[in-house]
Amino acid sequence: MDNWKLGDDNIYNDNYNDNEKDFTIGKSNENEDGDKEDFKEDLDLSFYKKNKVKGDKPKRDGTNTGRSFYKRNSFKKVFYVILGIAAVISAYYIFKTFFPGDNLNVKLFGLETKVFRSKVLPENNLVVTGYLLNKNSFPISYVKLACRLYSAKNITLVTKHVYAGNFIDIKRLKNMTNVAIDMKLNNKLGDNLSNVEILPDHPIKFMVVFFDIASNSKNYSIRISHFYRIKK
Structure with a gap:
């Protein structure tokens, strides 16, 4: 676990298998009646009984x-x-x-974190950015990530899902509403269709934003939720 403190953004040392990080948060930076009638119809079968002829009904074989x-x-x-x-x-x-869960060969690297003060709401938000790399021998698409924020006692505080290939500049991020940010980061196609076809050994960016983080937030994890294989 790498310790991360407020203001320290570069926390990842290109270790593909370690996608959990610690950080410490101190003070903030910046129907008419409805009755139903039963319909019944009585059939008069007397005509059929009087005119019934023997032999009309075929014998069963x-x-x-x-x-x-x-x-x-x-x-x-x-x-x-x-x-x-x-x-x-x-x-x-x-x-x-x-490919659900961990049955995959997609690596995460270059993770960075930053706590920023939103100009729309009086809250401190945590943004995590990074890259993913397709280490399979075939192209993949629609990569989705599961991101969790934990307390100091390792209790899950927040779980978010985002699609890879989406990125927002920090200056623009501060002036966006939470709804707008979530809509942007849940674009399945990614920026410039970057999440439609990810070639082998081709890195693309991703970003997740945790809103109004609690003071007891300690660490986070990012895992690949699923992706699709493109058959050529």
């Missing part, structure tokens, strides 16, 4: 009935088999194109 039942069941079996195969193929495709 046990053999034919059995064959018909067998055909129906066979059709259902085939249908369910096809449905099952389709489900397996779909699951396989999703597994091959969607």
Whole structure:
């Protein structure tokens, strides 16, 4: 754990596997009735009973009935088999194109932190910036990050999700509302479509902002939530 104090922005030493950092926060820097009627209709079956002729109703053939039942069941079996195969193929495709959790090869580096005073609301915000690098042999897209802020007792205070490829200049950041910042950082495509196709060994920026941080905030973590594989 690297210790980070207010005003000290460069806290990361290009260690790919260490995405958790400590920092210390001191004083701030800067229906008509609704009744329903039941509808019933009585059918007069007397005509049918008086005019019923013997032999009108065909006799049931046990053999034919059995064959018909067998055909129906066979059709259902085939249908369910096809449905099952389709489900397996779909699951396989999703597994091959969607990488959740830590099953990935995307590295984070160059993390920096800064506490700034918003000019819109009287609060201190923590911004974390950095880069991610695609270390796979194939291009990926729509990388999403899970970011958490912890207390000194390692209790999660805030969890945020952002998409990679989005960045806001600190001067502009101070004059933006929290809603506008979140909308910007949750742009799935990224700035200039940078998160649509990330080539192997190609770094792109990312940024997360924690609003109105508590005085007992101690450290944070950033993990890759998921990304999609692009098949060529």
